[in-house]
Amino acid sequence: MSDWVGVALFLVVGLVFGAGGLLTSFLIHPRSKNKYKLETYECGLPTEGPSWIRFKTQYFTYALMFVIFDVEVIYLYPWAVSFENLGFAGLVKMFIFIFILVLGLWYAWKEGALEWK
Amino acid sequence: MDNVYSLLAFVLLAGMILGSALLVVTLRNLVHSVLWLIVMFIGVAGTFLLLNADFVAAVQVLVYAGAVCIMLVFGVMLVQRPNMEHSNPINWRFKLAAPLVGGLFIVIGLLTAKSQLVVSGQEVPAQTVQALAPILLNDFVIPFEVAAILLTVALTGALLLVKEVKANGNGS
Amino acid sequence: MGTALNPSYFMVLSAALFAIGLYGALSRKNAIAVLISIEIMLTAVNINLVAINKFLTPEAFIGQIFAIFVITVAAAEVGLGLAIIIAIYRNRHTVDLDDFNWMKW
Numbered sequence: 001m002s003d004w005v006g007v008a009l010f011l012v013v014g015l016v017f018g019a020g021g022l023l024t025s026f027l028i029h030p031r032s033k034n035k036y037k038l039e040t041y042e043c044g045l046p047t048e049g050p051s052w053i054r055f056k057t058q059y060f061t062y063a064l065m066f067v068i069f070d071v072e073v074i075y076l077y078p079w080a081v082s083f084e085n086l087g088f089a090g091l092v093k094m095f096i097f098i099f100i101l102v103l104g105l106w107y108a109w110k111e112g113a114l115e116w117k
Numbered sequence: 118m119d120n121v122y123s124l125l126a127f128v129l130l131a132g133m134i135l136g137s138a139l140l141v142v143t144l145r146n147l148v149h150s151v152l153w154l155i156v157m158f159i160g161v162a163g164t165f166l167l168l169n170a171d172f173v174a175a176v177q178v179l180v181y182a183g184a185v186c187i188m189l190v191f192g193v194m195l196v197q198r199p200n201m202e203h204s205n206p207i208n209w210r211f212k213l214a215a216p217l218v219g220g221l222f223i224v225i226g227l228l229t230a231k232s233q234l235v236v237s238g239q240e241v242p243a244q245t246v247q248a249l250a251p252i253l254l255n256d257f258v259i260p261f262e263v264a265a266i267l268l269t270v271a272l273t274g275a276l277l278l279v280k281e282v283k284a285n286g287n288g289s
Numbered sequence: 290m291g292t293a294l295n296p297s298y299f300m301v302l303s304a305a306l307f308a309i310g311l312y313g314a315l316s317r318k319n320a321i322a323v324l325i326s327i328e329i330m331l332t333a334v335n336i337n338l339v340a341i342n343k344f345l346t347p348e349a350f351i352g353q354i355f356a357i358f359v360i361t362v363a364a365a366e367v368g369l370g371l372a373i374i375i376a377i378y379r380n381r382h383t384v385d386l387d388d389f390n391w392m393k394w
Contacts, residue, residue, distance in 0.1 A: 123294050173357065180364055192371040215316075270365075
C-alpha cells in the first residue's frame with residue numbers, strides 16, 4: 001500500500017501545479033471586456049458558418065485499430081513478463097493468438113483502413 | 118493506522134467515481150459526458166490499486182481511459198449536429214427509470230448486508246502479473262484464444278459496417 | 290468491524306455504479322450515451338470481480354482474469370456499437386434511439 005503514497009503525492013503535486021498556474025494567471029491577467037474580444041480572430045475577418053464540421057470516417061477506423069491492438073498488448077504483457085516460466089508451449093499459444101489478430105490486420109490493410117484518403 | 122488511510126482513500130475514490138458517473142448520465146452535452154467518463158475510469162483504476170490489482174488498474178487506464186474514450190470522442194465527432202449543448206436529451210422513460218433503479222440499488226444493498234461472506238484474510242501475492250500469466254496461458258487458454266477471435270471479428274465487422282456505408286451512403 | 294476495508298463496501302459501490310449506469314441506459318435518447326452507460330455498468334461488474342478476488346480468493350486470481358476478459362469484451366463491444374451507430378447515422382441522419390423503430394411492426 002505504501003508504494004502508492006508516492007503516486008498519490010505526485011497526483012496532488014501535479015494538480016496543485018496545474019491549478020496554481022491557472023489561478024495565478026486568473027488573478028493577475030489584464031481584463032478588457034468588449035464584444036471583439038470574444039471573436040475567433042480578434043483583428044481578422046469575421047468567421048462564417050458553424051465550426052462543427054463533419055469529420056472523416058477514417059478517424060473512427062484509426063481509433064478502432066488502436067483499441068483492438070491496445071487490447072492485444074494487455075495479453076502480450078503478462079506473457080512477456082513470465083516468458084521463461086511458460087516455455088515453448090506458451091510461445092506456441094501466443095503465436096496462435098497473434099496469428100489470429102494478424103488475420104484481422106491483413107483484412108484491414110486489404111480494405112485500405114490504414115490509408116488516409 | 119494503515120486501515121484508516123485505506124478507508125480514507127476508499128471514501129475519496131468512491132465519491133470521485135459516483136460523482137463523475139452521475140455527471141456522465143445527467144449532463145446535456147455529450148462531449149462533457151465522455152470527459153467525465155475518463156475521470157470515472159481513472160477513479161476505478163484507483164479502486165483497483167486499493168484492491169492490490171495493479172495490472173488490472175494499468176489495463177483500466179490503458180484501455181478505457183486511453184483508447185475507448187478516444188474512440189467514443191471520435192464517434193461523437195462523426196455523428197453530431199452543430200448544437201452540442203442539447204446533444205444528449207433525456208427521454209420520457211426517466212421518470213420510470215429513477216424508481217426502478219433506486220429499487221434495484223436498495224435490493225442489492227439489502228442482499229449485500231444479509232450475505233455472509235467468508236473473508237479469507239490472506240494477502241494478495243505481491244507479484245500479480247507473474248501470477249496471472251500461467252493462469253491465462255494454461256487454465257484459460259481457450260478463452261484466451263477466443264478473445265483473439267473476438268477482437269478480430271470485432272475489427273473486421275466494424276470496418277465492414279463503416280466501409281459499406283461509405284460505398285453507397287454518401288449521397289443523401 | 291472497525292476501519293478495515295470490507296468486501297461489502299466495494300459491493301455497495303459497485304451496486305451504486307451499476308444503478309447509475311442502468312439509469313443512464315434507460316433515460317437517454319442518444320445512442321452513444323446509452324453505449325457509455327453500458328460501459329459504466331461493465332465497469333461496476335469489474336469492481337465486484339476484483340473485490341471478490343481480493344477478499345475471498347486472493348491466491349486464485351480468477352477474478353482478475355475475468356476482469357481482463359470483461360475489459361476485452363467491452364472494448365470490442367464499443368467498437369462494434371459505434372460502427373453500427375455510424376452506419377445508421379449515415380443512412381438515417383439520426384442517433385435518437387426513439388427513431389430506430391423500423392424493425393418494429
